[in-house]
Amino acid sequence: MKEFWVRTLRRTPKWVLLLVAAALYALYSLGEKLLTGEQVRPGHVVGAVFAGVVVAAAGFLTVRWQSRRDSKKPPGSLTATNFERALASGNLPGDAEADDWVPKLHRAIRTERIMAWAGPLLFGGFTVMGIFLAVTNPDYPWFWVLVTGIFAATAIWYPRWVRRRRVKLEALIDHFSGGGKHVSEIR
Structure with a gap:
């Protein structure tokens, strides 16, 4: 299922993705106003759409800048994009070097150990x-009820996600033969 979405997003023109992201931001902004009982005027709609376009454009420019910066480095180098792809696919880039990758993977595991309890x-x-x-806002509590549900679900889901991510990190370390200390030795 994930591959379907990745292929779809890669085939979709960037301007369509920008408009979708801007529309989602505007919907969130206007939905918040409606759910908290505020009046939505035409000026609010124009402002929300404009802010959505600005936020979406900034996000797309940041991603483009990062991909250009990453493309200047050798294929197996340790970049944020290569790191996330390796975690998602379970495979390291072909030219990945243990000297670069293993310390970063160990550091990620140490960080995740803290986040396993700090996130919830x-x-x-x-x-x-x-x-x-x-x-405290009994007239229009719906926005806060919705947000509370999202936060509660995230607090419950987060430890499971961290455990699954840790298993993936350990598997990437095991790809290197003699890749340094094992995770259980890191304290």
């Missing part, structure tokens, strides 16, 4: 804050 605490705190805001 953070999103749990946001959930509590959302409940407080929904209760």
Whole structure:
């Protein structure tokens, strides 16, 4: 299923993706106003669409800049794009060198160990804050109810995601023969 979406996004013209991203941002911005009880005027719509185009364009320019910067490096080098592709596919780039990749993979595992407990605490705190805001705004609590549900789901889902990502990181380390210390030896 993921391959279908990747192929679809790669075939879709960039201007269509920009318009979709701008529309989603505008929908979020206007939806927030409606769900919190504010009046939506034509000026708000124009402002939300304009802000959506600006935010989407900034995102696309950032991605383009990063891909150009990454394309100047050798194919197996450690870049953010290569790192994420390796994690998603489970395969390292053909020219990947253990001296570059293994320390980065170990560092990612150490970071994820902290995030395994910090992430649920953070999103749990946001959930509590959302409940407080929904209760203190009884006339229009729907935005905060929706946001609270999203934060609660993220707090529950996050530890599972971190565990799955850790297994993928360990598998990438195992691709290197004699790739340094094993994950269990890192403290």
